[in-house]
Amino acid sequence: MAEKLTDSEGREDLVYIKTEDGSYRGWRVDLLINRLSSKMEEKLLLCSSCKGMLRDACLYEGNLRCGVCIPEGIAWQPVKMNREIVSDKMISCPLKKRGCEWSDTVSTAIHHLEECEFFPVLCPLGCVCLEGEMKGKVMKLEKRRIPEHQRDSCPLRELVCEFCLNKVKACEMNPHLEDCEHFPVPCPNRCVIEGEEGTRQVKRRDVPAHLSNDCPLQKEECPYWVYGCREEIERKEMDLHEREFMHIHYRLSMTDMKQKQDETSELLQDKLDTATERIAFIENENESKSKELLTLKQNQIETNDQLDRATKKIAFLQNENESKSKELLTLKQNQIETSEDNRLLAEKLEKANTKIENLEKQITEKDSELKSIKEVLYSHTSLPTGQLEWKIKGVKQKIQNKESTYSDPFYVGLYKCQGCIIWNCLNKGKVGVYIYIMKGGYDDKLHWPIRYKYTLIILNHINSNNNYEITNQVTKEYLEKYPDCFKRPTQMRNISFGTHSFISNTEILEAKYCKEDSITLLIKIELLPAL
Template identity: 25%
Template sequence: MAGSLSDEADSRLRSKYKCNECRNILRTPVQTECGHRFCNLCFETAISNEEQPRCKGCLDEDSTNTILSKNESFSDRAILRELRNISVQCQNAKCQWSGNYIEYDEIHADSCPFHKISCTNKGCGEIICRIDLDEHLTDRCGMRKVPCQYCETNLKHTEMKTHLEVCSKYPITCKYCNRPAIARAEMTRHIDAENGDCEKRLVPCKYKDLGCNHMVEIDQTQKHDSKNATEHLSCLLLAVTRLSETAEDIHDQRRCDDLKVAIAKHERQLSGLVQAIETLQADIKKEKEDIKARQSMVANSSQFSVSGNVQQYEKVTEKLKNTLTILETKLVTYEGVLSVLKNQLEQNLTALRNLESGRRQDRELIESLERKIKAQDRIIAMKDIALAEQDLRIQSLELASYDGSHVWKISDFSRKRRDALSGRNVSFYSPCFYTSYHGYKMCARVYLNGDGMGKGNHVSLFFVVMRGEYDALLRWPFRQKVTFTWIDQNNREHVVDAFRPDPTSSSFRRPVNDMNIASGCPLFMPLSLLDSPRHAYVKDDIAFLKISVDTTDIA
């Protein structure tokens, strides 16, 4: 905060009242080993930004360069007593304030509406007057949180364009049927091949399982089938070939083995019958040839007696005819058995095909049941998440207070401080509390490594007005005085700060989202106090913050 001596003071005071770093009037003066004075904040900033910071007072005097060190500096209470009676005036542009140093240091310096400060939104860094901060945070800051007009998600203004490219509720036009204003999340269902309602959605060819991978508009399937009939027949032939090759690999191996054994047995029987029939046919042929030969011999022979030879040859002939009849009967019988075995073989092949079809259906049923089980697992997981959210909400309600005062216990403080220093988690919120059962809903937000102009040197503590169930019954904007207290667990010196809300700020209007923009004290407490051996602001890795809201004039 810039401040200068008035004309009256300039006439009788020397430069000893000015900081050798910022060249403005001293605030919380610190004297170094070389005798020069600095504002405490300027001194802390100088030694934290450089490895070997040099004293500017020594440089101006061309004397020996002194390296600033915290161990070789002390609080200059003597000069502070002198400053208490000095009149000063604010040097911020457009500010007409003047008064004594105490008023300037304790009140005006941290509240001057024309003081240049950094935007409190992380990543912005724009320097503006304090009086313009609320308008900047509400309307101009690129890092301000704004709700998406489609899904109502709160985002940084600079991220909105990128968000709209992936927003699940952003309206887009179907690339197939040109139907407009379909939510991005609904587009998948709209063009779904099985359950979609797009009139020109792409569906897989009905020969997909046979190898045709074309996606066809739903009203062009017949045209596709006609155009690709040859390809589909080739796919069908290939599928049949593959089916034949894999028919032996069936789920019920035992039945398959039995059928294979039966088929092999029948094939062997058929082979034996065929050989037997061929043998019989050969024997019959041979017997017929023998009969013809004997008849020829009888007719042409004149060496034997007619009566005896004829009688003998007739017996032989009769015997041969009987044998021929028996062989022909056996041949008919074997042909019948062969026909029966052929029929049984065909039945076995049919049973084998039916078994393979049943195995395929069983496999499809198992896959369907597995998909249903996975769907049930997803539903159970969602239920678990919902139950966890309900448990968190119940726990929050159990810890809530209803008298406008809340003591916030911050456990595991060292880890949270490391997260803030590393940027992993720069801030976190307190549990919510209320001014009464039907009153304002509020919480606090703390930055353990500071925010805005307090970043890296102060703890920043902010007050947040939240959307409640009874906001319609309450008076707006929020006007109640808010007091922050960091409790010294040794009960020596608590850190206390308070403010009254600015009625024109959007932070204290009736909330339209879950919570308003946080507002409060970016310079609530110097980081150096956290490790102070005289105090116990953190003890046993636990800190206590108290947030009190004045409820005396709430209707």
């Protein structure tokens, strides 16, 4: 906004006399159309203090003065006659020298200046002078010139850019045109339009696209640059270059193709050698696994034979027991039926009781023997400590997809278990490892809930003595807090139990653990006594 006028061209300055103390006193006499004609008139109409025409005339110490020339704190009464005479005097506009032809009574002069077209006002847009005494201040113009100034010369007026149609201040138009993306500029290569004169004009923003796609003088690399042709040719000459150097391009491409073929052959040979070594390793591993499986089958056959013999022995003892029971029943019947010889009956009864005691002892011994056979049988079919060596391939893809990975089932004693890995578990960036108790064929013979101690180990391929491992065990608190994890399974498997943050994804991908995008995880489980 324009600042308030405070200089020597204020309305008061133009019609009143301004004293040294900065106050405005009587009317300016030089503005009168008809000058005061006599000394008497001057004495009646002029203030004895400021020598201007009386303004609110009053008497003070026998002389006429303006009301504003009386010292402060003194009461005074206006002289109405003088005030009316002064108000009716005709004066010209103080801006007559600038061209204003207005004239009227003194009383209307101040109101005229509010509307005078020659009165200086500040630019409504607030533009400043760039030179002269007013340099750096808001520009002043006659009121009548403001519309023309705002339309034609004010540096802060808004203009419409003819190229991008955006509104820009006049003082900023030249810098805008230097950056305007729609301003036409000559092609940097000075290309011309066929059939026209002069350099082709392109919008500033379209220059990169013009050089990349259209300009016939833009130099481009030969399409056979990658094969060794190091020529840069103007776009319009490219077809001619390709035709003239076709035989050279052919030799370069054939040389490059042969080189790539040799590199491909070497790469394929390396892959073939690696695959051959891998196949040999797998065959050796399969052979060792086959021998191990054969041993297990032989042990199973021997265990089955022992089980058959134990079953037959149990059947024999049961038959013998049954026959002894029949004999005892017969003896008791004979005792009841025979009443002739009580002494003989007592002896027979004592013998029968002795035989019964012997038979019961034999049965107890056979039951103990059967129990020992079962324990031997169970000890041959499983081990008290279970260990799973689990090789996991495609580790990077599994971590990226955050998918769960399950192992094959394995036995700990007669308990059936299964391992599970959840990549990027609840703790962000961590790997979770869990153990499931699965439904097995011996669950009715086992003690529940199960207690065990587990150890998780990631093998270090570089230093086998520096594997990454943690150990934990199922305590009484865990049994009470997570009973569904350790009870006898009713579904295919129970709820899992393990660790949420075994190792971070970043650590597991280190070379010492991850080899050929694979890791080896050992899960060791040791059964603990029931609580």
